[in-house]
Amino acid sequence: MILGPKNIAMRSSNVVKKIRPQPAAKQKLANQPTEKPPANGIAAVPFDKSPIRAWLRSHGYSLFSSIGRLWRQPFTQILTFGVLALALALPTMGHLALKNLHYLSAAAAQPGDVSLFLRPEIDLAGATALQNRIQTGALVKQVNLKTPDEALAEFKQLTSFTDALNALDANPLPFVLVVELSRETLQSGRAMKLVEDLRANPEVEIAQFDQEWLFRLKAILALAERAIWVFGALLALTVLLVIGNTIRLELAARADEIQIMKLVGADNAFVRRPFLYSGFWFGAIAAVLALALVSATVWLLTPGVGNLARSYGSEFQLQGLSLLESAILFICGTALGWIGALIAASAHMSAPENPQ
Amino acid sequence: MIRFDCVGKRFFSGFQALEDVSFDVQPGEMVFLTGHSGAGKSTLLKLIALMDRPTRGNIFIDSQPAQRFSKHDVPAYRRSLGLVFQDHRLLFDRSVFDNVALPLIVAGLPHAHIEKQVQATLERVGIADKTRASPITLSGGEQQRVGIARAVVSRPKILLADEPTGNLDPDLSEEIMQLFLDFNKTGTTVLVASHDLRLVRKLEKRVLVLDHGRLIDDFRPEEHRNAEFKRG
Numbered sequence: 001m002i003l004g005p006k007n008i009a010m011r012s013s014n015v016v017k018k019i020r021p022q023p024a025a026k027q028k029l030a031n032q033p034t035e036k037p038p039a040n041g042i043a044a045v046p047f048d049k050s051p052i053r054a055w056l057r058s059h060g061y062s063l064f065s066s067i068g069r070l071w072r073q074p075f076t077q078i079l080t081f082g083v084l085a086l087a088l089a090l091p092t093m094g095h096l097a098l099k100n101l102h103y104l105s106a107a108a109a110q111p112g113d114v115s116l117f118l119r120p121e122i123d124l125a126g127a128t129a130l131q132n133r134i135q136t137g138a139l140v141k142q143v144n145l146k147t148p149d150e151a152l153a154e155f156k157q158l159t160s161f162t163d164a165l166n167a168l169d170a171n172p173l174p175f176v177l178v179v180e181l182s183r184e185t186l187q188s189g190r191a192m193k194l195v196e197d198l199r200a201n202p203e204v205e206i207a208q209f210d211q212e213w214l215f216r217l218k219a220i221l222a223l224a225e226r227a228i229w230v231f232g233a234l235l236a237l238t239v240l241l242v243i244g245n246t247i248r249l250e251l252a253a254r255a256d257e258i259q260i261m262k263l264v265g266a267d268n269a270f271v272r273r274p275f276l277y278s279g280f281w282f283g284a285i286a287a288v289l290a291l292a293l294v295s296a297t298v299w300l301l302t303p304g305v306g307n308l309a310r311s312y313g314s315e316f317q318l319q320g321l322s323l324l325e326s327a328i329l330f331i332c333g334t335a336l337g338w339i340g341a342l343i344a345a346s347a348h349m350s351a352p353e354n355p356q
Numbered sequence: 357m358i359r360f361d362c363v364g365k366r367f368f369s370g371f372q373a374l375e376d377v378s379f380d381v382q383p384g385e386m387v388f389l390t391g392h393s394g395a396g397k398s399t400l401l402k403l404i405a406l407m408d409r410p411t412r413g414n415i416f417i418d419s420q421p422a423q424r425f426s427k428h429d430v431p432a433y434r435r436s437l438g439l440v441f442q443d444h445r446l447l448f449d450r451s452v453f454d455n456v457a458l459p460l461i462v463a464g465l466p467h468a469h470i471e472k473q474v475q476a477t478l479e480r481v482g483i484a485d486k487t488r489a490s491p492i493t494l495s496g497g498e499q500q501r502v503g504i505a506r507a508v509v510s511r512p513k514i515l516l517a518d519e520p521t522g523n524l525d526p527d528l529s530e531e532i533m534q535l536f537l538d539f540n541k542t543g544t545t546v547l548v549a550s551h552d553l554r555l556v557r558k559l560e561k562r563v564l565v566l567d568h569g570r571l572i573d574d575f576r577p578e579e580h581r582n583a584e585f586k587r588g
Contacts, residue, residue, distance in 0.1 A: 053464070055464065057465075057466065058462075058464050061461055256445070257447055260445050261458070263439055264458050264459040264510075265431045265432065265433075265434035265436075265459060265462050265463070267431035270431075
């Protein structure tokens with residue numbers, strides 16, 4: 001089918017003249033040996049019929065080509081790895097510090113007593129009634145009643161105010177109820193609520209809880225834990241951005257290669273895959289480095305903490321990362337790497353294909 | 357195999373690269389595409405490779421309208437296509453073998469098959485001794501052979517070449533063109549863009565002539581000879 005507009009053919013007939021053999025040249029060309037024996041054909045290799053096997057192979061290719069690339073230029077990436085490892089290690093260390101404080105505070109939680117100093121006008125009958133009432137509560141282990149006489153005797157024994165006390169004509173001490181809380185109550189968060197309830201009794205003048213500081217500490221720890229989460233989330237975002245940016249630079253540096261891949265029929269998934277694996281390796285290696293950093297820190301601090309604990313007569317030992325925690329750190333690192341790379345690569349792929 | 361129906365391509369800059377181009381290439385045909393530089397040869401090949409889309413008209417590949425190709429169809433179509441560029445477009449950080457193997461890796465072939473097929477292809481284009489070399493150490497002619505090997509290694513149905521001899525001396529050019537003729541003989545549809553009129557004329561194949569984006573001639577040597585014969 002010839003569709004060249006003839007009027008234009010007339011105008012630029014010099015090009016056409018060069019193509020169309022002139023009568024003189026024609027004879028020579030026609031005599032040329034035109035047919036050569038066909039070259040040896042390449043045996044046609046059938047393309048793989050199993051898409052799953054082809055898919056697996058392409059994954060294997062991406063896995064090894066990406067690690068090969070990292071292996072060939074490990075020092076150019078050392079800064080990136082440093083930043084990533086620190087970003088992963090810092091919240092991990094924060095978590096570890098909290099874990100140790102929790103552990104310490106749990107160890108320090110002895111069966112705690114609440115001393116209820118009753119109003120002076122309460123007599124033995126009133127005190128016993130209150131004792132029985134409190135005793136029925138589920139959170140309470142035991143309630144002891146101390147009469148003013150017992151308290152005075154104890155006071156005399158413990159202090160050197162004997163003469164001064166003897167000078168008093170009446171016993172100034174009130175009835176005291178010593179409420180012993182169960183260990184479960186202390187460890188659960190209900191102790192402070194219970195103390196408040198006890199304090200609310202009209203007979204009670206003062207309620208004194210000797211472990212109140214511990215509960216304040218726990219409240220502070222809970223706050224710190226929340227702060228660590230926020231801090232960790234921000235640093236996770238940092239990891240995401242750093243890996244995303246690294247992969248973006250890599251994509252830009254290999255734009256020619258990507259274009260060639262696409263021209264020989266690679267689909268987006270195939271082109272993207274080595275970069276996803278790069279992100280995976282970045283995250284994985286950074287997580288391992290972070291683990292090493294945290295372990296080294298724990299190792300450095302353990303003797304000092306041990307000495308300090310022993311000086312308080314405690315057997316406390318610094319707790320390192322458990323196997324589960326290490327696994328979580330590793331999984332978070334690799335997942336962040338993968339996601340960062342996915343974001344960068346998808347942004348690159350969705351940009352219009354622009355071959356020169 | 358390939359049909360252009362009133363195809364036009366205007367770039368964003370307003371430059372009209374192709375205008376009202378229509379032609380038809382049969383399976384197994386060998387066609388040269390010629391014209392001055394800027395006549396639209398490269399644009400036309402890019403449209404066939406779906407590296408770009410026409411702004412007017414329709415392109416049919418195997419009677420399928422190319423505009424309808426989905427995101428998934430394009431990579432699959434390109435795997436049935438061999439592309440050769442004037443600047444070779446080789447990956448210089450990889451060996452000759454890895455460059456040629458690329459289309460097969462993309463297709464997910466097993467390693468043993470890739471090895472065999474790449475070796476056979478390198479032998480066929482005459483650089484079997486350069487398998488492990490880096491492309492950067494090769495001469496221009498050898499680099500172009502690597503480019504051709506990469507284009508034909510997956511035995512494509514269509515082979516497109518954009519100025520494959522643009523940087524080569526006449527003797528080398530002829531050898532390279534001979535390679536394309538050989539591939540055509542084994543049934544591949546071949547389209548070669550070249551401004552080397554002397555060589556194109558000598559090879560006596562169908563020639564499409566572009567001028568300022570318009571198709572001004574579609575010359576078939578056999579018909580020409582027959583016409584001369586009848587007249588003579």
